[in-house]
Amino acid sequence: MTPLLNETHDPALRSWVASANRSGTDFPIQNLPFAVFRRRGSAEAWRGGVAIGEQIVDLAAVAQAGVFSGDVAQAAQAGAQDKLNALMALGQGAWSALRLALSRALREGSPQQAALQACLVPQAEAEYDLPARIGDYTDFYTSVHHATNIGKQFRPDNPLLPNYKWVPIGYHGRASSIVVSGAAFHRPKGQLKKPDAEAPVLGASQRLDIELELGVFIGTGNALGDPIAITEAEPHVFGICLLNDWSARDIQGWEYQPLGPFLSKNFATSISPWVVTLEALAPYRTAFERPADDPQPLPYLDSPANRAAGAIDIQLEVGLQTQAMREAGLRDARISATSYRHAYWTVAQMVTHHTVNGCNLQPGDLLGTGTLSGPTLDQAAALIELTLGGKQPLQLPNGESRTFLLDGDAVVLRGWCEKAGAARIGFGECWGTVLPARP
Amino acid sequence: MTPLLNETHDPALRSWVASANRSGTDFPIQNLPFAVFRRRGSAEAWRGGVAIGEQIVDLAAVAQAGVFSGDVAQAAQAGAQDKLNALMALGQGAWSALRLALSRALREGSPQQAALQACLVPQAEAEYDLPARIGDYTDFYTSVHHATNIGKQFRPDNPLLPNYKWVPIGYHGRASSIVVSGAAFHRPKGQLKKPDAEAPVLGASQRLDIELELGVFIGTGNALGDPIAITEAEPHVFGICLLNDWSARDIQGWEYQPLGPFLSKNFATSISPWVVTLEALAPYRTAFERPADDPQPLPYLDSPANRAAGAIDIQLEVGLQTQAMREAGLRDARISATSYRHAYWTVAQMVTHHTVNGCNLQPGDLLGTGTLSGPTLDQAAALIELTLGGKQPLQLPNGESRTFLLDGDAVVLRGWCEKAGAARIGFGECWGTVLPARP
The missing domain is CATH 2.30.30.230 (Fumarylacetoacetase, N-terminal domain)
Incomplete structure (x- = not known):
């Protein structure tokens, strides 16, 4: 593979x-x-x-x-x-x-x-x-650390659901609002409901967040009804880019049951312009390992090649540049650093699971990995995790602090592979800037 | 409007x-x-x-x-x-x-x-x-009767969630697997987990269901960041078709938390070839009314025109023709009959809610209404409701019975408007046939 x-x-x-x-x-x-x-x-x-x-x-x-x-x-x-x-x-x-x-x-x-x-x-x-006409965009949820961190906040009694370690959880996202790095977008409005309020109100999101992800571009597709076996999955993948799944946590918390996130996510998704091919990433393949106590993947999601080299060690970081930093000529401040190697499900497993029911993928379709939080808090890949749900502000080097994003904030994602004996393989940058909500 | x-x-x-x-x-x-x-x-x-x-x-x-x-x-x-x-x-x-x-x-x-x-x-x-190149497909959940019926089975203690009467709940569906009436599809495989089993297994769905819906084709879109006000929503709508949102209930029950339905829905969605324009439906507009005890829609989802004529009285029915019926030359048997007038949210409310955060719609985008169950059991628009979760089989006129669909079953949706003083406006038919699972 x-x-x-x-x-x-x-x-x-x-x-x-x-x-x-x-x-x-x-x-x-x-x-x-x-x-x-x-x-x-x-x-x-x-x-x-x-x-x-x-x-x-x-x-x-x-x-x-x-x-x-x-x-x-x-x-x-x-x-x-x-x-x-x-x-x-x-x-x-x-x-x-x-x-x-x-x-x-x-x-x-x-x-x-x-x-x-x-x-x-x-x-x-x-x-x-955008590098492709994206027919369908699917977002997965492949970091068990993110799933656990965010689960604690949405469902304190039940953070990691019983299906997580069996099912590569995914859902369909919005293709039309995917934008390329550099695009600014307006803070979304939506229904907000305070826990003690009787009714929701329409307002601008006050809990606007980022999600550091990778995007996986499908190259060749499959016919409707024809699953892609895990041993044949990777040749269907064209390459990987950076992806920021901007998220309005207050809208999400109120709308997401029972059918999942909708308006909390579909106002904008930013991707990097450069798509790095799987072939270029070959030197950075690494073993896909499950913690000893965890179930092994079902046979359709398992293969010797996936076990031996299903993971990819892509270094990832998030930078935040506030408007004040930009005006002072300061560069962005790093607020998180992690690696794709911590993902609980691999690229091949995403492709195979997506098609096991016969669902057809098409050239240019995009799969998001989900927020790629690593095992420790400084490796968390969303503000809701980094700030413990907004309770512990991030201190920035210029004296500012943030829980969620303010207007004028710009966020940059960076990714690269690096090790002795191989050339550095970089993804460039993925930028996006928050504009004030429309009146 | x-x-x-x-x-x-x-x-x-x-x-x-x-x-x-x-x-x-x-x-x-x-x-x-x-x-x-x-x-x-x-x-x-x-x-x-x-x-x-x-x-x-x-x-x-x-x-x-x-x-x-x-x-x-x-x-x-x-x-x-x-x-x-x-x-x-x-x-x-x-x-x-x-x-x-x-x-x-x-x-x-x-x-x-x-x-x-x-x-x-x-x-x-x-x-x-297919009448259009469908860029994005969104499925709503606009029947409070369906939401209550199905909620009882997935969450007996909490059937109708607190957001239902405030938020026109929707989620993104799969555009690539939308097929036109007449297409047959293979019974999907997926992860199935019995309540008392320790682990899931991969297998063919045993609870394959239908969902009688209408599909709303967007005509003119909106730019990313520009919401569509409810007073301007309907001119964006090209027309309406029949839609069968085939659903694998066993796959759905295991996968749907926390991000919503995915493989349980995206193996096939059938639509009728004919799209009836909103203008043709003008004689069948009717008042959009809320039960007296229910909250009124938030102001952004409310308008005098929506109250006066936001609903549309489209008669709907589901027919089932088993393989045995087909071989005996018998036509399909009607298993449900209802009307779109029972929907809890209107077409204009779906369009306006979808864009309130700035999400962009494009020409050819498709919005599903969600399963259009009416207030009584014989008006339920999915087998999981009609058979009380598979516990009470439907008796068919030729002596067969069904809980969920068997291989060879064909399902037809029909829709029409009819009343004195106006011409009948029909939608034609939307057929689909279940093939055996791939080996």
């Missing part, structure tokens, strides 16, 4: 794009993530691109210049469209062939350097759109 | 399409619902059509023949595409203009008879596709 390491992962590879060789870059030649972009403020067509250092390889320019031939040219052409769905639908073989060709063409000494140099656009000049 | 009655509603109108004048037809000249169709088994392009008696006005043929001019021609051209989204996006003015032009052209004595006659395709020769 784990994509094998191949020449594209060689940490010794260097690119003729100098910025790709700098220590700490998110986008070395071993990464090669995909986005949809154009020059900022231009009327250019949106098209796919691949990050290399501080540059973008413009796939429309690559296709037009005829840099590649055969299957690779076909993949570049599919990636030249205004959404990546066509490239996603081509399948793992095509993604992998394009990655290998780009890796070779971007290496120091490549004979294709001149041709590809003409296809570069600086990231500093780019703006981004 | 209520579309005014106009010349298209005149019950005295007769069409030169003779079958449209027959008593009991679903599709008289006062209806004119939309679908996407082609000749069955052909390789023709899918295109929009309008039902008239036993015929379909082929909008692609209408557009090509240049039967209409100006705005009406533009609307027909939009309706000639393989999905109705473009027509939906044109807005109420365009839908209404096309309706008026078709009404006049289809009347006895119309000078356009010859031109339009050449654009007719018999329904008997047609097959249907």
Whole structure:
């Protein structure tokens, strides 16, 4: 199941794009993530691109210049469209062939350097759109730590429900309100009911929260009625991005029973522009382990490969930049740091569970992992956990404090993989800013 | 808010399409619902059509023949595409203009008879596709009777939750697995856990159910961040179809907490091909009333027009045809009959609540009303209610009985409006058949 390491992962590879060789870059030649972009403020067509250092390889320019031939040219052409769905639908073989060709063409000494140099656009000049037309968005709940932390607050007597360790819990989210990093959104209004009030009132949420998640883009889908076995799940996955599942806790607490969160979540969901392929993440695969006392997954959710390398060690952090910090020229303050390796269910388990009843996935569908809180409080990935339900404010380095988000607050998610003997693989950033509620 | 009655509603109108004048037809000249169709088994392009008696006005043929001019021609051209989204996006003015032009052209004595006659395709020769590309599908829960009946079974101590009478409860459903009437689907597999079992097992659902609902197609959408006021809600609605929200109750009972139904619902949702416009339903608008002891809706969900005519008296029924009945040449047996007028929340309230937080609706989005059970048991719109949770089997006229659906069972939904002084407005039928689970 784990994509094998191949020449594209060689940490010794260097690119003729100098910025790709700098220590700490998110986008070395071993990464090669995909986005949809154009020059900022231009009327250019949106098209796919691949990050290399501080540059973008413009796939429309690559296709037009005829840099590649055969299957690779076909993949570049599919990636030249205004959404990546066509490239996603081509399948793992095509993604992998394009990655290998780009890796070779971007290496120091490549004979294709001149041709590809003409296809570069600086990231500093780019703006981004959603990478795919997202047909359906499903949000899972794969952190047992988050489920326990939040369960304590919504159901103090019954924090972790009996199904949690058996069922990869998920629910359908809203596709239309998914926005790309950088978008600002208005604080949502909704029904709010104080515990001692007789009736709810309509008002702006006072408990606006973040949820640090990863987003998993489906590449190839399945026909309605045809489940995807766990041994076949990962080749259906195109790649992973950062995802902020903004949440209005007061609206959520009042509306969520019995059918789940709705208006508390669907006003905005932010994702990073860059989608890192599963192949790029291969060096960071790690064992998927269950605590000794926990039940093992049912057979349809279990495989030797999933046990051996189902998890991925992606470092994650959340930064908060208040309006006062921004005006003072201060950067964001880190309020949480965790890793995806703590997840209780893997990417393959999400795909297989989602389709076990015959539900059809389609190219460009997005699966959220759910809030990726780690085992300790400083690894909690939502303010409702970090502040113990708003009872213990976070102290920020400039003297401000926060329980939930205030107007003008900007939140940034960052993700990266790093270890000795492998190239750093970064996800870039996912930003979003809270605007005041509409009058 | 209520579309005014106009010349298209005149019950005295007769069409030169003779079958449209027959008593009991679903599709008289006062209806004119939309679908996407082609000749069955052909390789023709899918295109929009309008039902008239036993015929379909082929909008692609209408557009090509240049039967209409100006705005009406533009609307027909939009309706000639393989999905109705473009027509939906044109807005109420365009839908209404096309309706008026078709009404006049289809009347006895119309000078356009010859031109339009050449654009007719018999329904008997047609097959249907989904009427729209459904970006997002939301399912509401607008029958207080259903919520109470089902609440008793899932939460005997707490059937109707405290939020029900304040919040139009809804959740996001799966768009990819919505299928058009006539589709068969495999019985879903999923995690099943008996109350006394220590662990769940993977198996085929043994409690496969129906839910009789209506589907509301959004026409024009709203920008992210811009709520739709209740006084402006109805012009955003294109029309209404029949919807069967197939549900696996055993999967649902085990998975649904805390985030709501997921795999118990997303294996298939069937809708009727014909979408009846709100304008066609104008004669059947009726007062939206709350029981005297119930709270009035919050101001954002209230308006004089919604109170005066927010409800719609659509008669609904469910038929079950077992395999044995089919093989014996028996038609389906009616197992439930109710009306949409019993709903606790109106179409306008669903639209306004959905967007009060700024969530954006888009042309072609689908809102389900939720299971439309009426106040008495024979008006219950799901087997779990009709059979008291499977404890009291339904007796069928051929001697068979059912608690939940068996393989080979076909279910049909029907809907129509009828009263003295107005033309009957029908929705056609919505069929679906249960195939055995995949091995």
